[in-house]
Amino acid sequence: LLCEDPSVQPLSAASAAVGIDVGLDHLLTLSTGEKVANPRHERRDRARLAKAQRQLARKAEGDGANRAKARRKAAKVYARIADRRRDLLHKLTTRLVRENQTIVIEDL
Incomplete structure (x- = not known):
């Protein structure tokens, strides 16, 4: 199947570069100083799980x-955590x- 959609435009080239440091207390720390928190999704659903x-x-x-019903119910909670x-x-x-042209990831 092949189709053309004229409303889809390519992204403009970004000139920015960013370095990523993966951590324990934060999910990511970017070279720009931004820290992305680790949401810990299982904590919110811990009681249900x-x-x-x-x-x-x-x-x-x-x-x-x-x-089988109990197994499906537990699997649904696991699936919710994984989906989030x-x-x-x-x-x-x-x-x-979308924001960066070059992405560098820490290698330990």
Whole structure:
């Protein structure tokens, strides 16, 4: 499938360069001095995750429908955490690419 969309324009070339330092207390520290906080998504959903895991642990191993429901509920909480992480990283990397021509990442 091939189509042309005249409303899509290429991004203008940015001349800025940025260095990225990955840290423990902050997710990223940029060479511009900006610090990107680590959102710790599992902290917000920790109570829901703990409850879902407890309910799953109480179910008998096997092919029971109740265990399958509990497993799906725990998987949903895990998926929510993963989706929120992925969304944040996608937004952050897209912003960095749009604003900078050169990106240098720390290599330890």
